[in-house]
Amino acid sequence: TPFDRARYLLAAHQPRQLPPDGGFEVAFAGRSNAGKSSALNALCRQGALARVSKTPGRTQQLVYFELPQFDQRYLVDLPGYGYAKVPQELQAHWQAFIQTWFRKREALRGLVVVMDIRHPLKDYDRQMLGYAMERGIPAHTLLTKADKLSRGAAANTVQAVRMELARSFGEGIGVQAFSAEAKTGVEQAREVVARWLWL
């Protein structure tokens, strides 16, 4: 797959550390522990691309992964949100940096929101989807850890989330079941990201 050779490029906690704004970037967002790192690892078929256990101190960074065989194509791992231990001012900084990046980044071509299928559409998820919709950036949601539910229950949740998103944001936001553990929905997610990156 085009993502097999993805590799860490940099972590930015200030605008000047970002790569030049001239490429194609897809952002991955999710609440802490939703399964975002595992989803990135599964997409790229790498065991430890995005570290599965992270520390609260790193929550203010945007982590860029490059696809070395393609020019200026990046997967951007947004800091997981919701660590209780992160001080208030750090959360404020996080919000300012990410919001500015999200509102102004020309290279941003799509947003993937990773949600635990058992706890979808929390405030943070809606906020990120709202930013994307404001700019007309396409969004896709992965309802991950689908292996934790029966197939029927997973399908029902996908349907319920689809309806709720249509009600809140109109049609157009993709919704799919995903499991990094069982490797379900991985190819479907890859196709969405590859299309946004013009791969």
Ligand code: GDP
């Ligand atoms: P992040 O904080 O969003 O990056 O979440 P992680 O990828 O670190 O995952 C959080 C926890 O959920 C870890 O214990 C993972 O092993 C577990 N996890 C992640 N994806 C899955 C999945 O698809 N199925 C199951 N059963 N567990 C998962």
